[in-house]
Amino acid sequence: MTTLSVDHVVRAFGGVRAVDDVSFQAGAGSIHAIIGPNGAGKTTLFNLISGVLPPTTGAVRLDEVSLHDKPSHQIAELGVIRTFQHPRVFTGWTVRDNVMLGAHLEVRTGFLSTILGVRRQRHLKALAEERADAALGEVGLGDAADLVAGHLTTGQERLMDMARALAARPRVLLLDEPAAGLTPMETRELAQRLKALKGPDRVIIVIEHDMSLVFDVADSVMVMNQGRLIASGSPAQVAQEAAVREAYLGSEMLEHAGD
Numbered sequence: 001m002t003t004l005s006v007d008h009v010v011r012a013f014g015g016v017r018a019v020d021d022v023s024f025q026a027g028a029g030s031i032h033a034i035i036g037p038n039g040a041g042k043t044t045l046f047n048l049i050s051g052v053l054p055p056t057t058g059a060v061r062l063d064e065v066s067l068h069d070k071p072s073h074q075i076a077e078l079g080v081i082r083t084f085q086h087p088r089v090f091t092g093w094t095v096r097d098n099v100m101l102g103a104h105l106e107v108r109t110g111f112l113s114t115i116l117g118v119r120r121q122r123h124l125k126a127l128a129e130e131r132a133d134a135a136l137g138e139v140g141l142g143d144a145a146d147l148v149a150g151h152l153t154t155g156q157e158r159l160m161d162m163a164r165a166l167a168a169r170p171r172v173l174l175l176d177e178p179a180a181g182l183t184p185m186e187t188r189e190l191a192q193r194l195k196a197l198k199g200p201d202r203v204i205i206v207i208e209h210d211m212s213l214v215f216d217v218a219d220s221v222m223v224m225n226q227g228r229l230i231a232s233g234s235p236a237q238v239a240q241e242a243a244v245r246e247a248y249l250g251s252e253m254l255e256h257a258g259d
């Protein structure tokens with residue numbers, strides 16, 4: 001079973017320890033949520049796992065493979081794929097073409113293409129289209145494949161970004177605030193779709209502020225505050241922790257604690 005291990009990871013920016021000695025293991029087959037107030041270090045942690053930033057100290061491993069010192073494209077090739085808080089959208093392209101970017105297939109063009117090369121190129125393109133369409137189906141955007149991406153709503157852009165990640169066949173799927181900008185109905189649909197993405201070879205980690213979504217989909221929850229992991233466990237367990245209640249005092253989390 002695929003396991004992502006984060007071992008005593010620290011990331012400092014000057015005097016600020018944005019991620020401060022965080023350790024956890026996330027196994028496949030479950031949805032792991034990371035929650036915490038603004039500035040807690042959640043996105044920085046994703047940046048460290050996906051190789052966008054190197055940790056100051058500490059290690060990240062996918063099964064037995066160390067991700068240390070690997071550039072982000074190599075980490076992506078190993079199957080660690082993320083979405084962003086602000087998805088990158090090529091507004092003039094179709095939705096399918098945007099998603100095909102995630103398919104990670106080598107499609108070469110140029111004057112050196114032989115007949116065989118052209119055939120291979122067509123084959124790879126068809127394969128990438130197939131993967132893109134399957135991924136769009138998984139997020140419920142199958143009907144939008146031929147639309148120009150610039151016409152999508154914010155919520156649909158997020159789903160398209162998720163499809164782009166799925167087209168890369170992730171072993172570790174890192175979703176940064178997938179419900180941001182979604183309507184309540186879209187969020188409920190997203191919850192169903194996220195649960196359907198669970199698989200024995202796929203680790204899913206979701207950063208999310210929408211507590212109704214977290215409490216609906218997460219099998220385990222990690223709570224960050226000021227760079228540190230202050231609690232982890234089942235949603236019901238963490239909601240009862242005094243430190244968590246303090247970090248979230250006055251916020252909507254407590255309203256969902258009894259759900």
Ligand SMILES: Nc1ncnc2c1ncn2[C@@H]1O[C@H](COP(=O)(O)OP(=O)(O)OP(=O)(O)O)[C@@H](O)[C@H]1O
Pocket residue numbers: 013016017018036037038039040041042043044045
């Ligand atoms: N590149 C950077 N340079 C300097 N400081 C940074 C950098 N990136 C993040 N920080 C700081 O690290 C801390 C954690 O930020 P981070 O964005 O990881 O938090 P977050 O939990 O994702 O917040 P949010 O929920 O608002 O997205 C903050 O104090 C932030 O200002």
